[in-house]
Amino acid sequence: MPTLAQPLSVPDAAHARHSIRAYSPEPIPQASIDTILRETSLAPSAFNLQPWRFVVVTDVAAKQRLAGAAYRQKQVTAAPVVFAIFSDMADTLEHLDQIMRPGASPEQVAGFRKMIAGAFASKTEAEREEWGHEQGFIALGYLLLTATAHGYATSPMSGFDEAAVKQVLELPASARVVALVAMGRAAEEGAPHHRHDLDRIVRKI
Numbered sequence: 229m230p231t232l233a234q235p236l237s238v239p240d241a242a243h244a245r246h247s248i249r250a251y252s253p254e255p256i257p258q259a260s261i262d263t264i265l266r267e268t269s270l271a272p273s274a275f276n277l278q279p280w281r282f283v284v285v286t287d288v289a290a291k292q293r294l295a296g297a298a299y300r301q302k303q304v305t306a307a308p309v310v311f312a313i314f315s316d317m318a319d320t321l322e323h324l325d326q327i328m329r330p331g332a333s334p335e336q337v338a339g340f341r342k343m344i345a346g347a348f349a350s351k352t353e354a355e356r357e358e359w360g361h362e363q364g365f366i367a368l369g370y371l372l373l374t375a376t377a378h379g380y381a382t383s384p385m386s387g388f389d390e391a392a393v394k395q396v397l398e399l400p401a402s403a404r405v406v407a408l409v410a411m412g413r414a415a416e417e418g419a420p421h422h423r424h425d426l427d428r429i430v431r432k433i
């Protein structure tokens with residue numbers, strides 16, 4: 229498997245990634261987790277709002293509780309690390325100052341705030357939360373690819389009871405859970421890729 233010093237290229241990682249549900253129990257170095265999250269956080273988002281947040285679950289008892297909220301999917305307890313990706317639009321919109329580029333003038337800050345207020349003014353709270361939830365899937369894609377690039381297998385999951393996950397992880401009421409992602413060293417090969425031909429899903433005009 230590649231090491232952190234020799235990560236796979238994006239095309240190689242795209243080909244190498246498979247959903248893996250059986251893992252070697254060896255713990256993942258904190259430095260690897262931090263690198264993967266740092267690279268995941270480079271994902272783009274509309275207005276650069278970055279509404280995604282992460283919980284890194286390595287505690288065995290916490291993973292057991294999380295598995296209970298995820299229909300007992302075996303990868304939740306088998307993997308040494310499980311990430312929960314969630315969005316939090318209340319936290320995002322309350323801290324717009326944190327996403328201003330360094331050196332922004334007071335006029336630019338005011339203009340940005342006005343633009344964001346305008347963009348979300350017509351949305352209900354539920355629609356705002358849905359917007360943040362959608363953005364979170366961009367981070368999910370980045371996480372899956374960067375983990376693979378660094379030699380780790382993953383299993384993305386949307387099979388969970390969102391309210392139960394929020395309770396187990398003590399997430400704020402404004403959180404929307406995007407996905408759980410088990411990560412570790414693979415102990416199985418995973419299924420070969422089976423995908424549509426491009427002719428089936430692409431139209432060129």
Ligand SMILES: Cc1cc2nc3c(=O)[nH]c(=O)nc-3n(C[C@H](O)[C@H](O)[C@H](O)COP(=O)(O)O)c2cc1C
Pocket residue numbers: 245246247248249301383384385386387388407418419421
């Ligand atoms: C958003 C998302 C949610 C998924 N949820 C689950 C899940 O809850 N349980 C599971 O075993 N696999 C889940 N999968 C894995 C898919 O079944 C898998 O990606 C698909 O069959 C293609 O296989 P591959 O990932 O090996 O290429 C999920 C994948 C994605 C992207």
